Amino acid sequence: MTEQTLMEALALALSGGSESPAWKSFAAFLRPACAADKEVAEAWRRVVAGSTEADDVWALACAVIRHIERDDAFGESLHGWLTDGPARAAAIARSEAAEHRNVIDGRSQVWGSVVQARDIAGGIHIHQTPPARAVVPRQLLPVPAHFTDREDDLQVLARLRASRNAVAPHVIVISGPAGVGKTTLVSRWLQEREAEFPDGQLYVDLHGFTPGEPASPAEVLGHLLRAFGQGEVPTTLPELAALWRSMTADLRFAVVLDNALTAAQVRLVLPSSPGSLVVVTSRNRLTGLAVDGAAFHQLGLLDHGSAVELLSRSVGRERVDDERSAAHEVVMLCACLPLAVCLAAARLASRPERSVASLVEALTRGLGPLGALRVEGARTLQAVLDESYGVLSREATVVYRRLGLLPTAVFDTAMVGAVCALSEVEAEGLLETLTDMNLLEEIGAQHYRFHDLVRQHAAQRGSEEVASVQAETVRRFVDWCLTVATSAEEVLTPSHRNLGSREYLFAPAAPVSFMDESAALAWLGTHREALMGAVRSAAKAGWETTVWQLVDAMWPMFLRLRLYDSWIEAHELGLQAARRAGDRAGEARMLTSGGIGLRSVGRYDDAIVWFTQALDLAREDGNTRDEAQALNGLGSSYRGAARLGEAQDCFSRALALREAIGYRRGAALSRLRLGELALDAGDHGKAIDHLDRALTELVAEDDTYDATRARSLLGFALARQGRRESGVRELNAALGDFGVSGSDFWRARTLEMLGQVAHDGADESAARAFYERSRVIYSSISPMDTRRVERRLRELGPETPPFDAEQH
Structure with missing residues (x-):
């Protein structure tokens, strides 16, 4: 039973007047329903009050149908009344019509065309013009001529459509950041499927993110009903929704609901027709529509090549080809966001006399793309991001602004909790809100990042905070980095002594711990950008002790991941900060740790300077341990510079000092260096003696990382001595251990040694x-080592193709 069926029955009963037996019968039947259901009672009250308007009868029919859904017994009774009541009403109507005289008064009933005249001579001809066929609505927005790529996304939409449930309306939600091209994609896709929707393709902007109130469901339904030719529409939402479902029940059409803010805004507009398709676009993910059977597709950025193609189609291929490098830079500055690329293209197109390079210059000044990409008559990038920001809750805007102040684009829940003084649960909820709004992108479990242009907008909003809030936010971030890096250091390099207690203003309430080395190293790798940003921010703020302590805590990241540029930059900042703070212990640590980085990239002369300064400091302070450390580093730098005699002297003196003070681990490391030096000289027997003892002592000291280094070098020495099987066995064991510990540099070095063998x-x-x-492996961490291995490959000569018996 449908609302339309019931309405027709009620109208027929009502046609006999409120005193007719059929209507009285229905009134008696409906009385219990009115008592049990307020909605039915209110609709009935309006009809009884004398309203015979179709809208009121329709509202009563809708209310009764909804009551039936809750009361099966009432539904059965209604079925009985429909069988009897309308038939009785029709019989009464026929009887009254038979007795009717041609008198037009209050009881007259007129159907069709009527002529009222005193005398008629001749025939009467009544001509009726058939109603004009309603225009089939085709309201999709036009697709720009420069529409580019998106073939993969179009195929996804086609697959979603093909997998629909054929007996229910189909809903697809397309979400993505502002300006990514959601509406254009939908228009393009649906234009190619026009034949599938013979009754029309409709478009409504729900204004979910524009200033002011979003479009109400009543406004939207009114628009849709009028698009289908409904002149007069009801004024109440239930009536509008009911009429919408009834009018479209048998139609095959598509509706684009653009810029939706919430699932609730969409839900009341959904039709009932199984031949219908509703495509919703939103900056939110609208996962609430899953209960309505919706399918979802997240629209991402263009790839770099497609973004350049979009620019070419907009401003001319010749112009882009003439300044290819500048065009690529424009696309990078626009972060491959279609709206930004289109705005950049429009700016170039309106200034044909200017070069593409001039736009690069404009985009790198001042506010960058947010400020520069403004075109008259178009929605600017700044405007669309302001719209997204404007609909956030107060709590979410606070998090958004504070994340914009941080020197990193990647965040996790623990970091955000510490920075914003929230629990991790609260932080996760607000990060999910920003993700649902497509202001953040989820890149892993509880890890998120900003899109480049959104990050600029967040930074702009963050700068609106008062200075004290900005300073506290950054300090909380730096202290969190120092706390967690220290915890990772304790797991990865427990022998690396902390020099005094760490300096915090906002130490996190809950201690941070790692299950094992892999977890600690993975954290350092994931947060390397954040850690370097914290070092720079602390240096800029003048938090001197914090600067060098944070660099010191990052030692295992430099040692294991070999991020040489960061290694050297961090230690240069740390050295300057320790000297400004007058902290000689910190200065010595920065000199020795930083010297290793300089030596590792082949800057041997600079490394010798740093280690010599560290040696002088240690001798001035009478610190034997630091003196031996400086000598060990100085020896490695001399070795790299091929000054092998000076290297031998430094290693031997370091070994003697370390043995004298009982520093067993240090002595083992000096022996490891002497073993490497013997390998360089081709004295494999001496190398094996040093490396075998170093391995035994490092295992006893529970230094698994350095013990594996010793094992790898020992294996190489054994193989070079002629004990190949034993050597390869040790090398393979070391290779497996480095794979577990995550040391890419030593994995590459061990593979290189296996290649030499x-x-x-x-x-x-x-x-x-x-x-x-x-x-x-080397190619991503060490250009110098990469070049050496490439020379080894060239020495092998061209690769010989495999023997093919069929060719001989």
Whole structure:
């Protein structure tokens, strides 16, 4: 039973007047329902009051239908009344019509055309013009001529459509950040499927993110009903919704609901027709529509090539080809966001006399793309991001602004909780809010990042905070980085002594711990950008002790991940801060740790200067341990500079000092260095003696990382001495351990040594495979080592193609 069926029955009963037997019968039947259901009672009250308007009868029919859904017994009774009541009403109507005289008064009933005249001569001809066929609505927005790519997204939408439930209306939600091209994509997709929707394609902007109130469901339903030719529409939402469902029950059409803010804004507009398709676009994910059977697609940015193509189609391929490098830079500054690229293109198109390079210059000044990408008559990038920001809750705006103050684009719940003084649960909820709004992108479990242009907007909003709030936010961030980095350091390099207590203003309430080395190293790798940002921010703020202590806590990140640029920059800042603070212990630590970074990139002369300064400090302070550390580093720098005699002297003096003070681990490391030096000289027996003892002592000291280094070098020495099987076994064991500990540099170095061993054994195929694996790892961490392995590959000569018997 439908609302339409019931309305027709009620109208027929009512046609006999409120005193007719059929209507009285229905009134008696409906009385219990009125007592049980306020909605039915209110609708009935309006009809009884004398209203015979179709809207009121329709409202009564809708209320009764909803009551039936809650009361099965009432539904059965209604079915009985419909069987009897309307038939009785029709019989009465026919009887009254038979007795009717041609008198037009209050009891007259007229159907069709009527002529009222005293005398008629001749025939009467009544001509009726058939009603004009309603225009099929085709309201999709036009697709710009420069629409680019999106083939993968179009295919996804096609698959979602193909997998629909054929007996229910189909709903697809397309979400993505502001300016990513959601509406254009939908228009393009639906334009290609016009034949699938013979009754029309409608479009409504729900204004979910524009200033002012979003479009109400009543406004939207009114628009949709009028699009289908309904002249007069009801004024109440229930009546509008009921009429919308009834009018479209048998139609095949598509509706685009653009810029939706919430699932509730959409839900009341959904039709009932199984032939219908509703495509919703939103900056929110609108996951609440899952209960309505919606399918979801997240629209991402264009890839770089497609973004350049979009620019080319907009301003002319020749112009872009003439300044290819500048065009690529424009696209990068626009972060491949279609709206930003289109605004940049419009600016170029309106200034044909200017170069593409001039736009690059404009986009890198002042407020950057947010301020520069303004075109008359178009929604600017600043405007669309302001709209998204404007609909956030107060709590979410606070988090958004404070994240904009941080020197990182990647966040996790623990960091945000510490920075915003929230619990992790509260932080996670607000991060999810920003993610649902597509202001953040989720990149892993509880990890998020800003889109480049959104980050600029968040920074702009963050700058509106008072100075004290800005300073506290950054300080909380720096202290959180120092706290967690220290915890990672304790797991990864427990022998690395902390020099005094760490300096905090806002130490996190809950201690941070890591289950194992892998977890600690993974955290350092994920947060390397944040950690370097914290170092720079602390240096800029003048928090001197915090600067060098944070650099010191990051030691295992530099040691294991070999991020040389960051390694050297951080230690230069740390050294300056320790000297300004007058902290000699901190200065010595920065000199020795930083010197290792300089030596590792081949800056041997600079490293020798740093280690010499560290040696002088240690001797002035009478610190034997630091003196031996400086000598060990100085020896490694001399070795890199091929000054092997001076290297031998430094290593031997360091070993003697360390043995004298009982520093067993340090002595083992000096022996490891002497073993490397013996390998360089080709004295494999001496190398094995040093490395074997170093391995034993480092295992006893529970220094697994350095013990594995010793094992790798020992394996290489054994193989070079001629004990190849034993050597390869040790090298493979070390390779496995480095894989577990996450040391990419030493994995690459061990693979390189395995390649050398294979080359020594004339197994060029195996050597090439080992070198290639080594080169791939080195390429992302050490240009100097990459070049060396590439030379080894060239020394092997061109690769010999495999023998093919069919060709011979």
